[in-house]
Structures are given as C-alpha cells and as structure tokens.
Amino acid sequence: MSDFQPVQRSSVSVAVFEQIAARIVDGTLPADAALPSERVLTEEFGVNRQALREALQRLDQLGLVEIRHGGATRVRDFRTASGLDLLPRLFLGADGSLDAVVVRSVMEMRTTIGADAAAHAARRAPAEVVRGLRGLLAELDEGPDDVGRMAELDVAFWDLVVEGSGNVCYRLSLNVLRRSYRQVASLVDLLMLGERRDLAAHRELVAGIETGDPERARAAAVALLEQGHTAVLAHLSEE
Amino acid sequence: MSDFQPVQRSSVSVAVFEQIAARIVDGTLPADAALPSERVLTEEFGVNRQALREALQRLDQLGLVEIRHGGATRVRDFRTASGLDLLPRLFLGADGSLDAVVVRSVMEMRTTIGADAAAHAARRAPAEVVRGLRGLLAELDEGPDDVGRMAELDVAFWDLVVEGSGNVCYRLSLNVLRRSYRQVASLVDLLMLGERRDLAAHRELVAGIETGDPERARAAAVALLEQGHTAVLAHLSEE
DNA sequence: ACACGTCAAGTGGTCAGACCAGTTGATGTA
C-alpha cells in the first residue's frame, strides 16, 4: 500500500509569501514592525526581487502588511486589518496543532450562519433549490456508508441551503469556513459523522424550507449543527 | 469652504488589478474564461510584465483567477472560490449604484453576527471590556450631536462587543462588513442615526453583558440592529 | 535656541530583455 503524498510544488513567490505570513500570524513579526527592505529580503530568501514583490503584494492583499511607496513595509495588526479570508491560516499553529479558540469560533459561526441561512431559505428558496434538497434527501436515505461520500453530500446539502437563502455574505463565508476545516478533513469527517447521519433532522430542515416556515427550518438547522458543534468541543477538551 | 477630495494615487499594478477585478465581478469576464496571455495583457494595459504579474497575484489571492504554470490563467467562479474579503467589491455596481441583494445580505449578516456576538460576550467578556463599554455608554449619554462622532462611538462600541465575544471569525468578518459600507459612509451614517441614538437599547445590551445574561444581551442587540436593518431596507425599496 | 528649507540616502515602483519550466495540441510513427 503506497501511502505517498502528492508533492506540493509551489512557486518561489508563494513559498516566500507563506513564510512571511506564518511569521506574522504566529507573532514572530509583531504588528507595526518594519520589514527589512526588499533588497535585503531578496538576499535572505535567496530569490529575486520580482518574486519577493509578488509575495509582498499577496500579503498586502490579505491585510497582513502595509506597503508604502518610499517608506518601509510594515506589519499590520491582522485582527483589525484582515478579513475573514485569513481564517484558514489561523486554524493551525506552527507545530500543526489546532488553535482551540479559533476552532470554537469557527463552530460558532457555522452554527449561527447555518441557522440563519436555513431560516431565510424558508422565505426565499426557489423551487429549483427545493428540488435539489429533496434529491439529496433521497440519496441520504440510501445510507451511504462511505465517509467520503457522506462528506460530499453534506457539502452539497449546505450549498443548496445557503444558495436558497439568497445571502451573498453567507455564501462567501461558507467558502472560507470550508477552506478552514478542510485542513483537518479526516478528523472533521469523523466528528461530524453523527450530524451527517441524522436523516430525521435533515428531513425536518427541508420540510421547514418547503413549507416556508422559517422558524421550523431554523430550529432544525440548529439541532443539526449543534451535534457537530458539541462533538468538536468535546474533542477539544479531551486534549 | 474648500471641498477638495484627496487625490487617490495608485500604483500601476493596483490599477490593473482593479480593472480586471471589476470586469470579473460584473460578469464581463465570465467564469472559466481564459485571460489573454501575460505578454498580450502587458501590451493592452501598456504596462510592464512585472506590474501585470503583481496584479494577477492579487487576483489569485482574492480567488478571482486561477494561475497555472504553463497553462492559461482562467477566471474562477467567485461565488464558490472567493472568500468574504471580496464583499466590498460586490457592494457597488459599475455605475456606482448599490446592489440591493448584496446590501440586504450585509444587513442580515450584521444582525445575525452582532446578536450572537452579544450573547457570547455576556458569557465571556473580560472585566476590561465591560469597563470599556460602560465608558462608551457615558460618552453616548453626553449626546454628541456630531454625526461623525456618533459613527466613531458606534464603531468603538461594536469593537468591544465583538472583542468580548472572543470569537475570531466575528472579529474578522466585522472588518469586512465595515469596509463594505464605508464606501457609502455618509448615507449609512444617516440611516443608522436612529439606531445609534437609541441609548436605552445600548444600556440594555451592556446590562445583559454585565450580568452575564446571554439572552438578554442578544435580545437587546437584535432590537438595536434591526433598527438600522429596517431603515436600510426601507431606503432600498424607495428607489 | 529654534524653525525651516535643502538635499542625500534610503525605500518602494516600474521598466527592459533574457532565459527557465511547465502545458498543450498537432504530428508522425508503431
């Protein structure tokens, strides 16, 4: 059984970006600190200036540094300067361990937004989305034993709920949340198994949407999401 | 009374980035379309390749394009590929008009997250945050007539609530939401005036946090946030 | 002693042109 991992090739500029981003996020490069000049960084990383600058542009785009023509490039306080897109980088510590506070935050946001999306879907979901949800219920009913397949269905299910909610913010946030816990996919797939298997709650959620009953949909969503939520919290406190 | 606006100088690479981003967001460059090669774009924009590449790196970082070594750079579907950081770019259409769906989404997310943050702040806010909130209440009590000052206090107030909630996701999301409606700050300041002036609701929210009563804090937050929410919705339907 | 131009040295921004490294698809072969 070959257990090789695909080699992750990455461009020089991205590699530089990753290194600096990691140092900012873990506090090695504190907020307001001035980065060395591009010429100096160029030598330290052993790359050329173009690659280095591409990395800096990315950092700026993420809100991690502030570049000023003529002045020094400074580290920003990402807690006030960055957007949600930074989240996946806060999830894992330098040693690969989970950051408990971040994980808790993610789970809370998932529950809150998921519930609200369900409620709005009950108000606004177009027939097409409802049809899709019914189709997924049928597939869930088959009881797929494959954990991976289960995860796929779960993704598709919530995609439709959020789609039905007609809320762009929720749609974009969902992308980020997924990117976050995809980093520990195998663990998540295990912890979420109970939630994903709860056919009754899924049915109830879809019923709430079908009948246009926001509070029913919301309650079902909460019931569903809190299962994974508590499972994750339990897992965290075990360590 | 000089009414000059600060000239917004921007680097060539950022200008290129803005142009392409706008075209992707407004659909002129549809998802999956292949961008012209860098050499060609270089000529069309009349800039050098380094500047162009910096723009492309930013676009990639935002999830708007996918760059592949050797292959073409393609436009991605930002609805599934981008994170919340894209939001400020969806807010205004090409002609400067507000996108009603996006505005509604922002207000919904604000209400939902604000309420949940208040609830969690009631559970977890450290004494320091509570002190800060009390201080702000005192300032609000003075009844500042300046709209700008009012806006400042409002920002500080919710900063503390979210800080007290101990939720990183909410903190980062708040940054993005603010960046979004800062684009129409003068309008927002007007529509939010009622909400921001509601001293009683602010007091009630802080009381809920002080006494560690999540549901009380949540209810007060909802009461507060729904004022601006409905004001904005009313404004949208007027047009 | 202080306030204020001046200016050199440092910073990031842009440019040019070359070459490396992957991808793609047509082409010719088995």
Next chain:
DNA sequence: TACATCAACTGGTCTGACCACTTGACGTGT
C-alpha cells in the same frame, strides 16, 4: 487506433537599470 515526440505556446524566475517617494540629517536663517 494508440501512443511517443516535439514545437509553440503558457506562466515562472532572473538580472540590472532607472524612476518616484519618504525620511532624517544638516545647514541656514531668524
């Protein structure tokens, strides 16, 4: 038909030069 091959793309990296802006030290005047 299936499959290697290869030329002509694509993006990635490098060099070195020069432009534009900021900073702070310095000297001049008050």
